Amino acid sequence: xTTQDTTLLTxxxxxxxxxxxFLALLERRHSTRMFKETxxxxxxxxxxxxxxxxxxxxxxxxxxxxxxVTEPDLKRKVSKLxxxxxxxxxxxxxxxxxxxxxxxxxxxxxxxxxxxxGMSISALLLAAEAHNLGAIYLGGIRRPAGIGKALGVPxxxxxxxxxxxxxxxxxxxAPNRRPVQDVLSFxxxxxxxxxxxxxxxxxxxxxxxIADFRDKLLWYKGVHIDGKTLHVDADVRFSPLFQFxxxxxxxxxxxxxxxxxxDVLSFxxxxxxxxxTAYNGxxxxxxxYDLTPGIARYITERFERLRLPGTCxxxxxxxxxxxxxxxxxxxxxxxxxxxxxEHFEDPLPLLREMRRVLAPGGRLxxxxxxxxxxxMYRYKRMRNKNYSLGRNWNRGPERKYEPAQVERLLREAGxxxxxAFGLQPVHLKMYDLGIKLCRRLGWHRLADRWAxxxxxxxxxxxxxxxxxxxxxxxxE
Amino acid sequence: MNxxxxxxxxxxxxxxxxxxxxxxxxxxxxxxxxxxxxGLRGVSMAWCGIGYDWRWxxxxxxWTTLHRRTKDPVHLDRMDAALNALTSAQLANGTFxxxxxxxxxxxxxxxxxxxxxxxxLRTLSYMREIAHPWPVGTAEMVERFVEERLIKELxxxxxxxxxxxxxxxxxxxxxxxxxxxxxxxCDYAKLTDSAxxxxxxxxxxxxxxxACQFRDGPRMGALPLSNQxxxxxxxxxxxxxxxxxxxxQQQTGDARFATAGDALERFVRNSFLPDGGIxxxxxxxxxxxxxxLFVGATADTLRSFERAGRYDATxxxxxxxxxxxxxxxxxxxxxxxxxxxxxxxxRLPDWRDxxxxxxxxxxxxxxxxxLVEKPVSLVSGGPVSRSVRVxxxxxLFMEDNVSMTLQSKNTDWFNWRKRTVSPLTCRL
Numbered sequence: 001x002t003t004q005d006t007t008l009l010t011x012x013x014x015x016x017x018x019x020x021x022f023l024a025l026l027e028r029r030h031s032t033r034m035f036k037e038t039x040x041x042x043x044x045x046x047x048x049x050x051x052x053x054x055x056x057x058x059x060x061x062x063x064x065x066x067x068x069v070t071e072p073d074l075k076r077k078v079s080k081l082x083x084x085x086x087x088x089x090x091x092x093x094x095x096x097x098x099x100x101x102x103x104x105x106x107x108x109x110x111x112x113x114x115x116x117x118g119m120s121i122s123a124l125l126l127a128a129e130a131h132n133l134g135a136i137y138l139g140g141i142r143r144p145a146g147i148g149k150a151l152g153v154p155x156x157x158x159x160x161x162x163x164x165x166x167x168x169x170x171x172x173x174a175p176n177r178r179p180v181q182d183v184l185s186f187x188x189x190x191x192x193x194x195x196x197x198x199x200x201x202x203x204x205x206x207x208x209x210i211a212d213f214r215d216k217l218l219w220y221k222g223v224h225i226d227g228k229t230l231h232v233d234a235d236v237r238f239s240p241l242f243q244f245x246x247x248x249x250x251x252x253x254x255x256x257x258x259x260x261x262x263d264v265l266s267f268x269x270x271x272x273x274x275x276x277t278a279y280n281g282x283x284x285x286x287x288x289y290d291l292t293p294g295i296a297r298y299i300t301e302r303f304e305r306l307r308l309p310g311t312c313x314x315x316x317x318x319x320x321x322x323x324x325x326x327x328x329x330x331x332x333x334x335x336x337x338x339x340x341x342e343h344f345e346d347p348l349p350l351l352r353e354m355r356r357v358l359a360p361g362g363r364l365x366x367x368x369x370x371x372x373x374x375x376m377y378r379y380k381r382m383r384n385k386n387y388s389l390g391r392n393w394n395r396g397p398e399r400k401y402e403p404a405q406v407e408r409l410l411r412e413a414g415x416x417x418x419x420a421f422g423l424q425p426v427h428l429k430m431y432d433l434g435i436k437l438c439r440r441l442g443w444h445r446l447a448d449r450w451a452x453x454x455x456x457x458x459x460x461x462x463x464x465x466x467x468x469x470x471x472x473x474x475x476e
Numbered sequence: 477m478n479x480x481x482x483x484x485x486x487x488x489x490x491x492x493x494x495x496x497x498x499x500x501x502x503x504x505x506x507x508x509x510x511x512x513x514x515g516l517r518g519v520s521m522a523w524c525g526i527g528y529d530w531r532w533x534x535x536x537x538x539w540t541t542l543h544r545r546t547k548d549p550v551h552l553d554r555m556d557a558a559l560n561a562l563t564s565a566q567l568a569n570g571t572f573x574x575x576x577x578x579x580x581x582x583x584x585x586x587x588x589x590x591x592x593x594x595x596x597l598r599t600l601s602y603m604r605e606i607a608h609p610w611p612v613g614t615a616e617m618v619e620r621f622v623e624e625r626l627i628k629e630l631x632x633x634x635x636x637x638x639x640x641x642x643x644x645x646x647x648x649x650x651x652x653x654x655x656x657x658x659x660x661x662c663d664y665a666k667l668t669d670s671a672x673x674x675x676x677x678x679x680x681x682x683x684x685x686x687a688c689q690f691r692d693g694p695r696m697g698a699l700p701l702s703n704q705x706x707x708x709x710x711x712x713x714x715x716x717x718x719x720x721x722x723x724x725q726q727q728t729g730d731a732r733f734a735t736a737g738d739a740l741e742r743f744v745r746n747s748f749l750p751d752g753g754i755x756x757x758x759x760x761x762x763x764x765x766x767x768x769l770f771v772g773a774t775a776d777t778l779r780s781f782e783r784a785g786r787y788d789a790t791x792x793x794x795x796x797x798x799x800x801x802x803x804x805x806x807x808x809x810x811x812x813x814x815x816x817x818x819x820x821x822x823r824l825p826d827w828r829d830x831x832x833x834x835x836x837x838x839x840x841x842x843x844x845x846x847l848v849e850k851p852v853s854l855v856s857g858g859p860v861s862r863s864v865r866v867x868x869x870x871x872l873f874m875e876d877n878v879s880m881t882l883q884s885k886n887t888d889w890f891n892w893r894k895r896t897v898s899p900l901t902c903r904l
Binding site: 255 | 573579
């Protein structure tokens with residue numbers, strides 16, 4: 001009798017032997033976003049698909065179909081149609097498009113067809129890992145029907161996404177996962193798990209929920225830990241808004257000799273990174289404060305991997321359900337907070353905590369998204385009742401404030417506004433429209449002049465401040 | 477530099493270089509140059525720290541030229557210090573801190589980082605030529621940029637060329653950046669004996685340059701700013717591909733590159749203005765835009781001609797006096813002529829015209845360094861005070877060895893103490 005046969009007979013021992021190998025495979029697997037150019041053989045692809053076909057399927061219908069796209073021009077076409085703007089779609093030597101015929105199960109309340117596809121996709125990902133291949137599933141496809149058409153697939157087969165496969169060219173860090181006890185109940189639902197409910201309305205979230213959301217989301221949405229942006233949004237750092245923020249903080253730094261600086265709710269550490277690269281050596285201490293140890297780990301690991309010319313101290317909120325920055329009163333001379341108040345129904349406790357650690361005469365730069373600005377995604381979202389549009393799905397709860405509301409909150413928290421700006425005022429949009437019209441009419445000199453105004457008009461402290469995309473306050 | 481070049485120098489160039497050295501000394505040292513930026517795509521006035529962008533290329537080339545001619549060890553020391561500074565400013569993924577020029581302070585600036593690295597490799601080639609040891613860490617710095625940044629991150633495996641960024645638009649590339657990358661790869665292949673391994677990247681990038689060159693029409697021979705249809709052409713940026721074509725022709729013997737270089741040269745030559753300066757933008761469906769004329773861009777184009785072996789004494793004779801006429805009492809140079817749609821040339825200049833910028837003056841330095849006849853000694857500049865317009869308001873621009881200010885009756889627009897990262901005031 002072999003060892004394996006022996007374990008078969010001993011119940012739980014079986015689980016620990018082969019089960020451990022399986023768990024190890026699962027733990028090893030992470031989404032790969034950088035691939036080598038080396039091609040993947042058709043045999044390996046076949047083995048992966050074989051694995052996918054072994055998973056359960058609703059009523060054993062097996063109405064799936066997999067198309068492995070390897071031909072460069074076709075791959076390029078599929079990448080374009082997906083409109084996902086991901087480099088790995090271009091880099092991966094193989095894209096496996098996953099189709100399923102859902103026509104018999106469209107009204108199934110448990111979405112069994114979709115679940116079947118999901119299981120087959122996870123088998124593809126695990127089989128890739130088992131063969132030391134890298135893979136990533138991409139479901140955010142704008143035109144799935146277009147992909148089907150491009151690949152000559154009949155219309156009754158629905159595209160459920162793309163699995164990019166290739167030889168790994170990166171070592172992604174392990175993201176934070178929720179512990180099992182947090183997601184497992186026996187017999188009946190454990191009400192303590194309610195805290196993981198997701199909703200875009202801030203009043204439904206506790207601080208603990210928000211902390212958990214940010215802790216997990218960071219690994220998805222955040223800038224790739226090596227400083228490589230590989231996700232849906234372009235790196236927000238390379239924007240006039242961030243340029244404004246960095247340089248305003250620089251102006252503050254210029255007026256205080258080697259200050260202690262704190263960035264509040266640092267998330268992926270973008271602001272702190274800017275401070276390190278632009279003003280290294282000008283700060284006595286630099287702190288990044290956020291809500292969970294997972295976020296602190298992300299920032300630390302990111303900065304270490306990038307080998308930044310300086311470093312920061314990561315601070316974690318000291319209480320589960322209230323803001324408590326682990327610093328003594330009046331410790332900080334310069335503080336920044338970039339579009340974070342929006343996540344909270346009542347940001348006053350956060351502002352009061354910020355006030356507590358700010359030294360007398362210290363300065364705070366606060367940026368808040370403005371409710372009066374016509375952010376188009378909000379209207380699209382309302383019209384389509386589609387909350388995956390816009391920012392909420394990857395930023396969490398969001399509440400936009402009117403300038404008067406923000407100013408009242410700031411006063412209540414004990415701050416004094418010393419300067420106020422508007423970033424990206426709404427009239428720039430009108431100029432943009434005017435420029436397009438002028439170009440069409442051939443009035444290029446006027447268009448050039450307006451384009452120059454747009455270039456110079458990103459920051460305003462005049463009338464249009466109230467109607468700017470972002471409000472910026474300098475406080476003490 | 478051959479004797480023809482010298483005909484453009486009657487002592488005025490020597491003097492200009494000495495004064496420019498004096499001005500550069502007020503802006504920093506060989507470990508880094510500070511200063512605000514007025515660029516083709518915008519301004520960076522609120523951050524004036526050391527930029528690790530293309531401001532180094534003219535300086536490194538200039539120091540190399542001067543050392544080659546004078547053997548003055550000062551220039552070699554400057555090169556060493558510059559390479560050390562660049563090494564310490566590099567991140568693990570190969571990018572450089574604060575390399576975005578007009579969009580500073582961000583890393584990953586394009587085409588500024590490739591332009592910088594191409595100049596670094598020219599410097600290293602020269603150091604090897606004279607058997608001067610490379611500063612510690614320099615070889616790794618170059619390797620990191622080529623392997624981690626260019627090949628691993630920016631190489632587009634489908635288009636077979638180099639993207640500007642890692643994200644979003646993968647069908648787009650920028651010929652001026654690709655041209656600089658071609659130069660980098662050619663030099664890197666030579667220095668590391670890796671020609672065979674790098675050949676696919678060089679060939680791919682070279683083909684992508686040829687693919688977007690205009691074959692007919694008024695812009696025949698030009699390279700656009702981007703490969704996308706309808707992209708504008710900037711003659712000075714297009715000219716930056718001339719040395720790349722020359723290198724490719726030399727390395728591969730492929731006549732296509734010589735032909736492409738000839739066509740590009742014809743286009744760029746026609747973009748020079750007879751009174752001096754080079755047109756800033758040439759469009760498909762409208763007349764060429766003449767304002768603002770960037771002074772440094774004109775020098776940069778002349779350098780591109782020179783580096784591509786297409787030196788033209790006649791062109792130099794018309795352009796050099798124009799360049800020299802824009803040197804100010806401080807020793808720095810005006811950045812441009814005619815911001816605000818050219819109206820500045822008739823009334824007061826726009827403030828952006830007069831702000832001297834290290835990332836433009838370096839190009840003038842690199843060009844003029846090749847024309848000097850005698851060893852140059854540093855000449856300290858005097859104060860500058862000029863009336864300008866700031867957003868329709870009359871203001872006074874003042875510069876001396878320690879500060880740069882821009883003030884109107886009601887507003888303190890800009891107040892910067894030289895060699896500091898942030899201005900005391902900036903409302904621009």
